[in-house]
Amino acid sequence: MAQKQWYKGAVIYQVYPRSFQDTNGDGIGDIKGIIDRIDYIKSLGVDAIWVSPFFKSPMKDFGYDISDYRDIDPLFGNLDDFDELIAQAHQRDIKIIIDQVLSHTSDQHQWFLDSREDKTNDKADWYVWADAKPDGTQPNNWLSIFGGPAWQWEPRRGQYYLHNFFAEQPDLNFHNPEVRKAVLDNVEFWLKKGVDGFRLDAINFCYHDAQLRDNPAKPPEKRQGRGFSEDNPYAFQYHYYNNTQPENLSFMQDIRALLNKYPGTVALGEISSEDSLATMAEYTSGGDKLHMGYSFELLTNDYSAEYIRTTVSTLEQRMTEGWPCWAFSNHDVERVASRWSKDNTINPQQCKMLTALLASLRGSVCMYQGEELGLGEAEVEFEDLQDPYGITFWPNFKGRDGCRTPMPWDATDPEQAGFSTVKPWLPVGDAHKAVAVSAQDQDKDSILNAYREFMAWRKDKDVLLEGDIEFLNTQEPVLAFYRTLGDVKMLCAFNLSADTSELTLSDPVSSQHTEISHHTADLNNNTVTLPGFGCFYATLN
Incomplete structure (x- = not known):
């Protein structure tokens, strides 16, 4: 293996x-x-x-x-x-x-301090620089995640630089x-x-x-x-x-x-x-x-x-x-x-x-x-x-x-x-x-x-660490899925609400199903009763 x-x-x-x-x-x-x-x-x-x-x-x-x-x-x-x-x-x-x-x-990184000085220095092309439009506005319509245009004017170069985040975070030119x-x-x-x-x-x-x-x-x-x-x-x-x-x-x-x-x-x-x-x-x-x-x-x-x-x-x-x-x-x-x-x-x-x-x-x-x-x-x-x-x-x-x-x-x-x-x-x-x-x-x-x-x-449950996942078509507020690894198949079910919910299973569950402490659920004739915010783990037959 x-x-x-x-x-x-x-x-x-x-x-x-x-x-x-x-x-x-x-x-x-x-x-x-x-x-x-x-x-x-x-x-x-x-x-x-x-x-x-x-x-x-x-x-x-x-x-x-x-x-x-x-x-x-x-x-x-x-x-x-x-x-x-x-x-x-x-x-x-x-x-x-x-x-x-x-x-x-940062705009205080030495690379940027050099790059902003002029258009001919060794770091001149290390950041994303662009000329203004003829009317002086930003090169394009790109926006910063943190609000406003993604372009900041730099008077030393007479150009704008790109910042997808804050103006103090100039973007490097990966080209x-x-x-x-x-x-x-x-x-x-x-x-x-x-x-x-x-x-x-x-x-x-x-x-x-x-x-x-x-x-x-x-x-x-x-x-x-x-x-x-x-x-x-x-x-x-x-x-x-x-x-x-x-x-x-x-x-x-x-x-x-x-x-x-x-x-x-x-x-x-x-x-x-x-x-x-x-x-x-x-x-x-x-x-x-x-x-x-x-x-x-x-x-x-x-x-x-x-x-x-x-x-x-x-x-x-x-x-x-x-x-x-x-x-x-x-x-x-x-x-x-x-x-x-x-x-x-x-x-x-x-x-x-x-x-x-x-x-x-x-x-x-x-x-x-x-x-x-x-x-x-x-x-x-x-x-x-x-x-x-x-x-x-x-x-x-x-x-x-x-x-x-x-x-x-x-x-x-x-x-x-x-x-x-x-x-x-x-x-x-x-x-x-x-x-x-x-x-x-x-x-x-x-x-x-x-x-x-x-x-x-969880630490020794390989099926949860690396197994495949397959969701059941459950009704709200229940979320359920199978995790499968080799011949081990585990059911995981969760009640996303504070009210009791039920999940009826088509596959039989072993009597030695695993319950997690503090997340108890009841199993009766393949119907799982999940208390509010309860969860249920079971190994299938």
Whole structure:
């Protein structure tokens, strides 16, 4: 048998460093904080840690605007700290995956400081520059995700530069082979450091249409946001030309070829395109591009069995060679415990069920810090906002601060919940303090302990880690599917509502069906009675 690839079915725990644990008393989390909490992460039964950006940065987008790809921002520590994090994680058989933000840099990166000076310097063609139209307006109609045109005037060159995100994040010109080589050299720097893989931020944004063609308008009924506010003008266009260009496929092959030199390392691509499922399939095809694809398709407000079934089934039909990765929460969207709740009321049973559901889909899993506690979206007052995205679109869209508030560790600390000894960069959510790790550790029925118990149970279930998936045609609010590997066939059923529901099975179920603690269900004559937010696992005869 072929050796099992570690990332298949892996649970990847996303750490947002500035909000995880502060060890030096500046109100911002750091790498030593991750090290200090590494045994907690180990207790969750996860396979890898995805560490969000910690590189040198002016922090205009909290680290996703990088000014030095090969050094660590002093806010988070230094390279020795990172070496220690890798060593401590590897001692515990935990992989380390880091963000790589390749499509753009900070406007304070030396490459851009050189490029903007004139049209003849060595870096002149390293970014996307274009002349103004005869009337002085932007080169085309492309828009920034964060509001307004995607073009910023630079008086030194007398040209506009492209920024798909904030103006402080100029886009690199991947049509230039020197850029591609330099970017890959930066990636290899961290491979030599011993990282186990990369989460590639906005990886389909690396190339732009060389002809700078206008994006066509999108009719109002199709303006559905994926990770951005639906009243954002960005939703008014089909983004056919500012991202997801065919040339990008060869760059995916370059990334894979580099990783192949470091056996066991993997690439997880974040993809947001007009058809993200199709792009995920394309970017993971052929065994010579990305290992895994990840998108915003389950980070939406649609919490229905039909939507989840259709989304996953569609990807299954298209992604015949690659491997999916699913998430319900991350640092860019409202926390799932709030987003999929009723009246913004956190239901512990629903949180337990959602963990089981996510970790039962075919694919790998990204779990955002705090999901194991059932944290909901924190309320952040306007005067406390840090995210310029939220400040721009307030009050219709409050930005990303509500999901980025500090991790609550100690319920006996009424101020900072054990995150810091000083006022943190964002306030600790008031509702979060009562469900801090220390409180849930002591409660055998807590969301945290249910999370640990489920992950420990799942770890040796190869059928859940690598098996095929086949959905049953169930009625709302029940979602059910089979996972099959060899001669093992497991039924997984979930009640997405707070009311009792029933599922009648056509296939016989063994009397030794498996029940997950805290998610009990009754079986009688092949009819499963699922309590509110219950789930059911059974081995078929």
